[in-house]
Amino acid sequence: MDRQIALSATRYNERKQGQETVLTTVIDGKQVAASVIETVKAATSALDKQSGVKTGLAVVIVGDDPASHAYVNSKGKMAKECGFKSVQHTLPAETTQEELAALVTALNSDPSIHGILVQLPLPKHLKSELIIQSILPEKDVDGLHVVNAGKLATGDLETGLVSCTPAGAMVFVRRTHGEDLSGLNAVVIGRSNLFGKPMAQLLLNANATVTIAHSRTKDLPAVCRNADILVAAVGRPEMVKSDWVKPGATVIDVGINRIPAPEKGEGKTRLVGDVAFEDAAKVAAVITPVPGGVGPMTIAMLMANTVIAAHRAAGQTPPTF
Numbered sequence: 001m002d003r004q005i006a007l008s009a010t011r012y013n014e015r016k017q018g019q020e021t022v023l024t025t026v027i028d029g030k031q032v033a034a035s036v037i038e039t040v041k042a043a044t045s046a047l048d049k050q051s052g053v054k055t056g057l058a059v060v061i062v063g064d065d066p067a068s069h070a071y072v073n074s075k076g077k078m079a080k081e082c083g084f085k086s087v088q089h090t091l092p093a094e095t096t097q098e099e100l101a102a103l104v105t106a107l108n109s110d111p112s113i114h115g116i117l118v119q120l121p122l123p124k125h126l127k128s129e130l131i132i133q134s135i136l137p138e139k140d141v142d143g144l145h146v147v148n149a150g151k152l153a154t155g156d157l158e159t160g161l162v163s164c165t166p167a168g169a170m171v172f173v174r175r176t177h178g179e180d181l182s183g184l185n186a187v188v189i190g191r192s193n194l195f196g197k198p199m200a201q202l203l204l205n206a207n208a209t210v211t212i213a214h215s216r217t218k219d220l221p222a223v224c225r226n227a228d229i230l231v232a233a234v235g236r237p238e239m240v241k242s243d244w245v246k247p248g249a250t251v252i253d254v255g256i257n258r259i260p261a262p263e264k265g266e267g268k269t270r271l272v273g274d275v276a277f278e279d280a281a282k283v284a285a286v287i288t289p290v291p292g293g294v295g296p297m298t299i300a301m302l303m304a305n306t307v308i309a310a311h312r313a314a315g316q317t318p319p320t321f
């Protein structure tokens with residue numbers, strides 16, 4: 001396999017495949033994310049110099065779930081690092097639908113804000129769907145508004161915004177296989193609006209032959225073994241084993257699962273993906289780890305979407321990622 005891989009990665013797991021000695025490429029999501037962030041920084045300062053526009057991101061968080069606060073803090077830190085105006089709205093868990101809607105309305109009409117992210121999940125008494133759909137599509141840097149979903153479905157990537165996690169996974173795919181996936185079979189396991197559906201649309205848009213597999217798919221391992229590009233987003237720890245992987249495939253693991261890790265001590269946990277990494281890495285040519293794969297890219301693509309939105313608002317051509 002003599003594929004040009006334009007991404008930060010380590011190569012390991014040397015083995016014989018017929019006559020050939022092959023290595024598995026492990027994508028370094030942190031480094032690829034850092035390269036995206038460098039592009040965002042440069043575009044942010046260029047936009048400021050050319051148009052006097054300072055890119056602004058607002059992150060809204062409701063309630064006090066510690067994991068959500070940790071994510072939101074890292075988003076705020078990254079936004080500052082990019083040179084953005086970064087505002088965080090922290091609302092109490094008892095916030096009403098009307099109060100949250102009023103905040104979104106205010107952010108929609110604030111010209112210094114180009115991106116709005118409402119951290120999910122919201123407390124149960126709030127209707128997240130109504131809130132998400134009330135964000136102006138051009139400020140919906142999560143890509144969850146139906147207008148953005150529709151633009152992606154119709155192949156309009158020029159004016160739409162794409163959900164951050166699939167956009168990040170697609171950067172890995174492009175840097176491994178190039179822009180044109182003609183002739184390649186891609187299988188996405190999972191059909192959520194947040195990930196599976198947009199991921200499939202992006203792959204299709206790049207000319208891959210796409211299958212969306214899910215919990216009702218018959219003989220899932222056999223379907224996956226057909227994939228040159230296998231993307232797992234099911235939320236089941238280490239489900240994808242080596243015998244699900246076509247030799248030489250690219251495997252992208254979108255799962256983030258916390259499982260007990262008694263080896264680290266009583267009550268300790270560790271993070272694993274939907275792919276049994278060590279096992280699948282014996283067969284794949286390219287694979288992403290968890291942590292350190294798609295996760296860091298999600299935050300980087302949020303920054304990318306925000307600077308894209310700011311360019312569009314200023315009538316400037318946005319950077320590409």
Ligand SMILES: Nc1nc(=O)c2c([nH]1)NC[C@@H]1CN(c3ccc(C(=O)N[C@@H](CCC(=O)O)C(=O)O)cc3)C=[N+]21
Pocket residue numbers: 071117118119120121142164256271290291292293294295296297298299
């Ligand atoms: N409106 C909205 N948009 C989101 O994009 C959104 C959200 N709500 N709610 C929560 C999820 C989760 N999410 C992650 C981002 C980065 C990592 C990440 O960087 N993970 C690290 C590990 C972090 C750790 O150690 O816990 C990694 O995979 O290497 C994970 C998860 C964005 N989300």
